[in-house]
Amino acid sequence: MIKKSFHLLIVILVLGLGFYAINAMASSVTGDLNTGLNSNGGNMDGVVVAAPTPSPAAGTYSSTQSVTLTATGSTAICYTTNGTTPACATSITCTTGTKYSSAVSISSTTTLKSIACYNNDSGGPVASTVYTIESSGGGGGGGGSLPPSDTTAPTISSILVSNISATGSTISWSSNESSLTWLVYGTSFIYGSESKSTGYSTTHSVTLTGLTASTTYHYQLKGKDSTGNAGSSSDYVFTTLAAGAPVVVEPTPPTTPPAAPTPPTTVPGTYSLDEITKVTGGNISDLTAIRNEALETKLNSSLVTPLVKTFSTMTTDQKNIVLNFVTYGTDSTHILGSGERAGVVSSFISAFGKPPVSDADWSDVIKIANGRWPSQTNAAKEATAKVSFRSIYLRQPNMKDKYDNAAVTVMSYGLRPALRNLKSEAIAIKTFRAIFGFAPTKASSWDAVRAIAYSGAKR
Template structure:
């Protein structure tokens, strides 16, 4: 029975066995010195009879030793028989304890743990609970476990546990058991975070003794356990694991774990943390507001926007459809929502085709449809150049005036002998050569001439000349 003592004197057989054991011990304590005294007396006699033969002395010693050994063996047999008798009585008492469950506790044996410093702790568990006698750092304790049938069915019980008989279990229900008080909190170790996703994680830890487990979670530090999200279990174990769900991606979470043993001793870890990964981005940017602005004969600006930060590239060609591999390309790796590229060295009066592309930081790429714009003609700001002016009198009242221009232009002719001059004639058809015939002139008179040519861009050129008629 090891650590359990049976305290009852009502059974005669028990009393007899105890008395017999005490008698044996008493006999042993008396016999031992008697043998010693006898041994001394005999050796003294030997001293007095030193003249006896050596052979007689040796024979006497052998006889005495043999006699002493026989006495010791007899005492040992008596002790062994008494132990067997006591063991039979203990087994019978336990069986009797099982059968009479309905009997009042006061008429039964008193069972208690054999400990030096004992306190009482109420055991409040269901009737189906089994009880185990377990050794801990603070001594031997009665541990209740519901549904556990033997010490090997739950590793949490540890290796130093012994299941109590059925009769003991029934007597502990609703009663008190004496045990050494447990005042040592569990030791928490091996805190890990695993299986992390954007919305979940698993937090696990171990304790050096069976205990429950609680985990407190917050996005703020230092943590306030009273307001933190809490997960917990009342199951006693040395291994604790909690799956945390409903988390937010790319967020730092702080947590503390707690474990309390069956005696209520609580251990709390230091604050820990983990960061959930960002959500995998598989959606390409959305391109919008594609346009070409500020178009001149040699310049243009292409711009667009995206709904998320992304880089930008524009592909330009005078052929359609645009071949992105051979098209002229402008681009940037800078991530932005607004994208703008200036195109230069364009050709006037030319149609250009273009496509824009944007890729976000995850490499998701969007490509616009093909767009186009046309550059205008070059703006003409240069007046025509008048050259080769010829004035020729034909008769006393007629003459011709001609000139050339370096580009197509109209022509006008003013004349007069005094100012202001009078418009004589104009030619609105653009030409490079201009000829005017003057009639009705005055003989032997000098006329002042003004020549004018205007190109298609309304650039105007003028020049002066003079003419003298004949007699």
């Protein structure tokens, strides 16, 4: 009996000690967890998990950007610029990407992805920010932006014409780099129709249909690479066959068109020095026998104010002289009409960067209106005109050639023809749109249209 009681006591003691040990262990574990949660190593109390904030924000810029990344409460930030998704390994290391330590330099179009890491070894949402870096054209002013890595336009070669029939043909060509290409064509170098490719390639082919029999067609090939550099071929021609003639399957090289007939040239008008005095004198009675104040008000609002509003130094009298010229004209400019006279003033402003205020300025305005070379010159404007000349005529201007010289001068200063040819102007407008891809609206664009229509220069 005593032995059984002793054994029972031992069991009770063992069970009691085990329960105490278990309780102690539980207490110890609980204490460890609580201690861990309240320590600096893993405290997330009050921390808002969020994606990093970049500065500057996503957008299009003209120069290299230094991008800073911030994330309140985070212990580290991981980022990538190669398209992969960053990830946190621990609270302070990255599985994928680079650990952020200083501003990230973005010098070309880049997608910057970033993630914030936290004390509990987790990562927040990923921020994806696109920076587009565009190269600014022109020069001057210092600073500037980095040039694009590729500035060379595609070169077009191996041009062949095949399958010529009465109503169609196939034109094939190659480019020295993968590019989008298209073909413009028509019955003159104005073209008017086009056929575009839909993907990048180095070999290209277009089949034209619906053409007219026994007709000579002009065509030009254009290409643009993935960085936006565009190039074009010369103007070529082929002639469709007579109706019923067998198809010419054999490929043939391109044919250069014969020299185009010379368009009408600018015929200088005549004017008198007395006109300049009448304009600058400011007396409306010198310009017209009948004053029309309602017309002056209308033209001042619609034509004159938009011309001179940016020139704060002009006096009221100087603005009124512009209004009088636009409204009433002079002996040699009555034929132009008020809208075209406003255009002449606009061409002067475009050419010289100032409004006409002096007698010498108004002398040049009237010269421009009459198709005469102005006395003042602007070398920068002429240089810009020579660039436009190359776009239009696909060659450098020969300033010793009277027609090339006339084209550059007309584009520089906006000389008006003494005898207008509306048909030539309509064709010139189509040509301008085919070359530049937009309709003429600014003074410089209309000056280019007049050069095409009247200078006599040709490709």
